[in-house]
Amino acid sequence: MCVSPENRRFLPGVPPVLLQGGAALRDVLAAPDGTDGRVQVCDGWSVAAMATLCVVDGPGDAGCVTPAALSEAETGAAADRARAVRDAGGALVVPLEGPLTEEQGRQGIPLLHDGRARGGFVRALG
Template sequence: MLLTRDKTHFALGPVPFLLLAGAPIHSSLPALHAPEGRMPSCPEWRIMPRLTMSVVDGPGDAGCLVQGARSQEEAEDMAQWCGAVEQAGGAVVVSLDALPEDIDWDELLTNGRSRGGFVAMA
């Protein structure tokens, strides 16, 4: 299944983040609880970042395509995010019911509703 940009958010930080809303993989990802920023890993999952389309691949049939840059303006930001994922060796994937209007990282990482963790590059 393809997740379009309106259901995703790419963020840079010490480790790049990928927020997914309404993803078909939500229930397949582990529950996310990362107090004080201690991020759990998702050992059976892999991420393949690309400029126009990224892949989040899990065990069995779990996985999804994530739309990347849709325009020249988005391409620079997406290229920077892909480079950060490569440098970090992966990204933190966070799956939610819906994207928040304002992102409260502490809330997302400890609310008990988010799923995900650090996903290594394939």
């Protein structure tokens, strides 16, 4: 499945965050257990972030592709995000129900602790 550019946001931080609106991954990633305030690791999942695209791969047929850079001007920022994912050993992948809103696009980890999202930390491929 391909996640459209308007339904994805990359947020800086440690770990970096990949928000996906309307993502089919919402149905296959577990709801986080926010009782202790920590983010769960999504075992069996991997993320490969590159300057041109980001691939989230899960068990079986689960997974998606997200464009990272849509123009030559965005390539530098996308390469920085890919490096951040590699340096952090992965990314926080947060699929949301419905289209990604501007408000959600400014959030990240808080979405996992208030019941609005699913997902968790996905280890980097390689």
